[in-house]
Amino acid sequence: MKLAPLSVPYRAAQKAGSAVVAAFFISAGGGGTVLGDYAPLLAVAAALVALAYEVAYYRRFEYELTEDTFDVVSGVVSRRDREIPYRRIQNVDISRGVVQRLLGLAAVDLETAGGSSTEGAIRYVTPAEAERLRSEIQRRKAGAAAGEPAARAGSSTSEGMGAGADSDESAIASGAPAESELFAISPSELALVGALSFDPRLLGLVAFLASGSVPVLSGFLSSTSAVLLSVTGLFLAGALLLASWLLGAAIAVTNYYGFRLTRSGDELRYERGLFRRYSGSIPTEKVQSIAVTDNPLKRLFGYATLTIETAGYAPGQGGDYGSQAAVPLAKTDRVYELAREVEAFEEPDFTRPPGRIRVRYAVRYAAAVLALTGIAYGIDRALDLAAPWGAPLALLALVPVAAHYKWVHRGYWLGEDHLLTRSGFWRRQTRVVPYYRLQTVIDSRTLFQRRWGVATVVADTAGTGSFTGGDAVAPDVEAAEADALRGALTDRLRRALIERREPDRSAVGSSVDDGTDSGAETAGSADADRDAFEWPSGEADGGG
DSSP states (O other): OOOOTTHHHHHHHHHHHHHHHHHHHHHHHOTTSHHHHHHHHHHHHHHHHHHHHHHHHHHHOEEEEOSSEEEEEEOSSSOEEEEEEGGGEEEEEEEEOHHHHHHTOEEEEEEETTOSSOSEEEEEEOHHHHHHHHHHHHHHHHHHHTTOOOOGGGGGGGGOTTSOHHHHHHHHHHHSOOEEEEEEOOHHHHHHHHHTOOOTHHHHHHHHHHGGGHHHHHHHHTTSOHHHHHHHHHHHHHHHHHHHHHHHHHHHHHHHTTOEEEEETTEEEEEEOSSSEEEEEEEGGGEEEEEEEEOHHHHHHTEEEEEEEESSOOTTSTTOTTEEEEEEEEEHHHHHHHHHHHSOOOOOOOBOOOTTHHHHHHHHHHHHHHHHHHHHHHHHHHHTOOOOTTGGGGGGGGHHHHHHHHHHTOEEEEOSSEEEEEEOSTTEEEEEEEGGGOOEEEEEOOHHHHHHTEEEEEEEOSSGGGGGTOSEEEEEEEHHHHHHHHHHHHHHHHHHHHHHHHHHHHHHHHTOOSSSOHHHHHHHHHHHHHHHOOOOTTTTTTTO
């Protein structure tokens, strides 16, 4: 099968666009010079070279749905032939920018298990072809998971794009499972997503740009009154915070515009985006953990966010690999209801850290306030501002309150099939991890934790978020309790793995009809396997 013909001029324009724009400015500003006179000719040459390359790319790019694999052949100078087994494909994501929507084009990305980047990228096909590919791959992947041969009816799809649209639609209708809507963001919820968003990147940019201006301003500041300086500083800080909030609101609204979450068989599908429209899938069998996140403002209005962590790369997630927002914002009860659609966990009763740990938190916060006061004093002495450098000391009155709320919002709970952890006040996160998804259970104790007789237990999963602090963490647990918790998690992991293997053995045993008591043999083998099951030394506890 071939790419959409319109992909040739579109890709050529992408490649030659920067050269054409540069040539325009060189020609406009460099008239009379050799470079300025020949800039238009160079731009035309670059456009022709890009067009020729894209024609060759189009002619040599092919993809095909075979019985067991999705094959992609590409390359102009060096050829690359890839065969991607259906069972390894996790997601088929579709994205369409504004120009792509106008031209009737769509980009398709295939994510595979354990991949750190997109395994198969198709640039570009028609939206109908993109949807057909996703539905057909989902159907064949389901057949491969069930041990069935790929649908022979799909072999006609390898004839190319010459097949009629009617046959494509009938194939989708006959093979794709029904799709039911779970959540669709309302205009009021989208407005709240923007109102509760904040982008700190502008603050970092201003701090970087202003870092070189301190020596220049030091002479001016000595002749400026402290009152005027304070008022100006407050005004600029307020304007900067407002600009950062507006930037975060704009990014959030355009990112989650038209958000919709549906279930199709064993997959969750989402659509979102204003300028660039994303359409992707989240296989439920690839879910490593889920998290319900809120902050003080969201809790005040009764809202929360649901995120799902999968193992692998998540196209279109803005660099947040493996973590996908299943519900950007909804009522807290609705979020937990949707979370139980993915993982059926019970109502938790969290075990908090020991009460004395609030003193530890208070000491840490008081040390931070004293450090801030020392910095203010140093700046005041260096610039001779005569400013009230001792003002941060007023925050000491809030230290006991902050320590208490930090303690209140921490804890863990062992359910029948899931581990739940909760931590954070400004960004509180409740994480749900099925026992069978645990990879390692780590017991870590810092120098200060050992002095207080506590430890932190980390339940690691295969999700890529684990490398960026996305683990389920039970912080500041009593030392003896941490040892017991680690052992309990290890035991429940073993039990969960055995229970997940037993249905497969039963299915195999029941399918054998040779006149013997196959059911008894299967049960006996399962018992033998249970007795023989031993966890490799150090693998379950992370050597902690």
